[in-house]
Amino acid sequence: MNVREFLNHYSHGQRKYVGIRLHAADLKGASLSPIDLSRADLSHADLSYADLRDARLEHANLTNADLSWANLAGANLVDINLIGAELSEANLAGVDLSRGDLRCAQLQGANLEGVNFKNADLEGVSLQRANLRNTKFEGADLAGADLTGADIAGSDLKPGEIPENPHVASHCWVTWAGDRGEVSGSSATV
Template identity: 40%
Template sequence: MDAKELLQRYTAGERDFVGVGLDDVDVSGANLSSINLSRASMNQFFADGANLSGADLSKASIYQAGFNEVNLAGANLSEADLGDCGFRRANLSGANLSGANLSGADLSGADLSGADLSGAIFRYTRIPDGSIRSDSRE
């Protein structure tokens, strides 16, 4: 599915996009709150890659999705269910992850600088060095 179709269907009231393939789409700045992208694939394969920077994904269900190497800089993922998601090498800098469920998520190599992680749930979350840095200060 391309970005245009996703946005048209979302605007028409559809919220259930379970298992959809959205590789390399650009929906930066889009309002996709309460969308269901569970088991979706949104990986980067080309230089421009999948881009959700600045998108509103608050209260979204994105359980077991593959968002590896995706640009989510400044995205609003507050109160989203991101359980068991793959965010390997994803750009989550400045993202709002407050109250998000990141249980079982894989954040290996993800950029979380400046991200709001207040109230986020990290049960069994995979982080290579065992720590979370949410700002660029050492």
Template identity: 30%
Template sequence: MRSHTQEPAPAEGTLFSESTFDRDDVVRLLRECGDTPTFEQCDFSGEDLSHLDFRGARFTRCNFGQTVLEHSELARTRWLACKSAGARFRFANASDARFCQSDLNNTDWTGSKLASATFTGVKLTGARFVDTRTLGLVFHDSLLVGADLRGLSFRKQTLEGLNFSDADLSDCDFRDAVFEGGSLRNALLRNSKFDGADLRSVDLSGLRLADVLQHLKGTILSVDQAVMLVGDCGVRVM
């Protein structure tokens, strides 16, 4: 262990608190602890933790800034109030994982498995989700500003408080989805599907009527939204 304020004591259980770990430390404790560990206020920042097995582990207020977790086994892990900006989760298995109230800005999830994973109250600005396996993936009340979400399916989901401003939503499937708040401001909607989607409570500012006619055909809009879009074309609705 590089440094710590409290010596971890595996003999007392699998709780590790206020410690700073390098890869060798993590490999050793995962081998020795015998069951799923819990980490509180631990620092893994900048480490290469690729190809390690963390299945079922719990992380609370931990720091994973710029950490490499590529090809790691993260199924059923729980993450609460963690700082993980810039972490790389490429090709990791995070099926049934739960991420809550965490900073995941600019993370890379390319090729990862996210089946039944849940993100609640997280910051995912600039995050990259490309070629991911996402059956059952759910986002709640999260920032996805500028995120790359190409090809994801949100079909028939209820989308609560999702900010997709400036996000790349090309080829996404929003058919029959219900948006509760949130924003599509300046989002890229190329080849996305919105048939039957309810967008009445979404911020559509920055979109033009041409965008709606081309990409949002078949959606449900409010009167105020329709007036705004028509007004942007220079037409006055009296």
């Protein structure tokens, strides 16, 4: 199904797209609330400014996707692949990102209030100026994460868990090489 067909089906009331492949799709500014995109391939897609409130994206692949300024408030993103994704200024308030893979993702200025990052891989993620109030990080890997200027009030982060040298975040790069992602050092291969 191409993007035009997808949007046509959506406009006619279809909301379930489990496993759909929309690699590199241009969905900038699309209003897709509500929708079920569980196990979908949206790698390299442009979803900037999209409305994905309350979306179901469990096990979806959004490697290198652009979700800047997108609204994902209340979405279910359990086990999602967001390696190298651009989420700057996105609204992810109340989102469940448990077990998500966000290595090298860019979340500068994002609203992550009340997000569940339980057991998520946040290696090299940029959380500069992000709203992390009341966020849960139990078991999350924050190696090389950059939390400069982030508001962590009410989160479960302990002083010893905050990375002191966010050297990885500024050196991450992601290249496409298939369906899965692997990060080695400060590079990411997907």
